[in-house]
Amino acid sequence: MVERDDGDARTVTATTLERPQARALLELDSVSKRYESVSETIHAVEDVDMSVRERELVALLGPSGSGKTTLLLLIAGLLRADGGSVRFEGRDLASFTKSEALAYRRTKLGFVFQDFNLSAGLSAQENVCVPLLLRGVPHGEAHGRARASLAQVGLERRLTHTPDRLSGGEKQRVAIARALVGEPKLILADEATGSLDTETGDAVLELLAALPREHGAAVVLVTHDIRATRHADRVLQMRDGRLSELQ
Ligand SMILES: Nc1ncnc2c1ncn2[C@@H]1O[C@H](COP(=O)(O)OP(=O)(O)OP(=O)(O)O)[C@@H](O)[C@H]1O
Ligand SMILES: [Mg+2]
Known part of the structure; x- marks a missing residue:
């Protein structure tokens, strides 16, 4: 929650209070692929704003x-648009050098996938360390931050478990901890609940929905799951490459 120093707080909605400087983080302008x-x-993807x-x-x-x-890959700079522009914090991704694009993905973004994408031979804690180690964070600090991140998703007692010793929901929590650990500005979640049963998926949705409030990250949540919309500030729909706003 933000600090306020005036007496008008009661006239301001809760949404406004939670988003004091809700400026555009990401802007797509007529993007096609x-x-x-x-x-x-x-x-x-056709002419998406x-x-x-x-x-x-x-x-x-x-x-x-x-x-x-495809839209998420364009946002991540993993695909280049054929037309239009993708800007992050005002900078056009097309102007990034290779190392800037890599730094963008490593420092500004977090990813959560349907099939978790965890490394099989690594423990939960080691998996969460990976993005920090890739950024050159010292080993001890990376492990400490990974432990804290796993505690935030309720997995402080699973640090040493490899993925084969975790449930589906736990694996997705590890993936969320890994996405969070670098304090990204934007988390891209692609069918994050697609491999989970309804109840486990609900819990993962709750966790993802809390990220803006609790970690200050924006989230783009790609889903077939209509339940996700109840948490969302906005609901967008893709049809044949075109985007429209539902809510
Ligand atoms: N690398 C590729 N080469 C050629 N065509 C592709 C490629 N990737 C995706 N496509 C096609 O582009 C279209 C959009 O694919 P995309 O993966 O973005 O859809 P999606 O909405 O994520 O689908 P799903 O919900 O099944 O994951 C599809 O017709 C797909 O077959
Ligand atoms: Mg897809």
């Missing part, structure tokens, strides 16, 4: 093949 094959051109403010929770719905993952 085509995949070319010998026989056809797939217009995976989108913005995400700091600490905003945006749910992105849409049928299979509508372009959701």
Whole structure:
């Protein structure tokens, strides 16, 4: 919660209080991406305008093949747009050098995937350390921060467990701890509950929905799961590569 020094607090909504400087973090302007094959051109993302403010929770719905993952890859700079621009904190991703793009992904973004993407041979704590070690954070500090991050997702008693000794929900919590540990500005979650049963998925959704409030990160939550929309500040929908706002 923000500190306030005036007497008008009662006239300000809770949403405003939680987002004191809700400026645009991410801005997409007429972004398009085509995949070319010998026989056809797939217009995976077409003329998309989108913005995400700091600490905003945006749910992105849409049928299979509508372009959701492609959009996340464009936002992450892992794919380059054929047209339009993706700006993060005012900077066009197309202007990044390779090392700036890498630094952008490592320091500003966190990723959560449907299939967890944990390293099989590493413990929960080691998995969470990875993004910090890649950034050159010293070993001892990385382990301390990883432990704290795992405690924040309720896994302080699973530090030494390798993924094969964790439940699906626990694996996703480790992945969320890993996404969080570098204090990113934006978390991109692609079908984070897709491999989980309803109850476990609900708990993971709650955790993701709390990230803006508790960790100051904006979240783009790609999902087929309509339940995610109840947590979202905004709900967007992709259809055939085009984006519209539902709520
Ligand atoms: N690397 C690729 N090469 C060619 N076509 C691709 C590639 N990746 C995706 N596509 C096509 O682009 C379209 C959008 O795919 P995308 O993965 O973005 O959809 P999605 O909304 O994430 O689907 P899902 O909900 O099934 O994950 C689909 O028609 C897909 O077949
Ligand atoms: Mg996808």
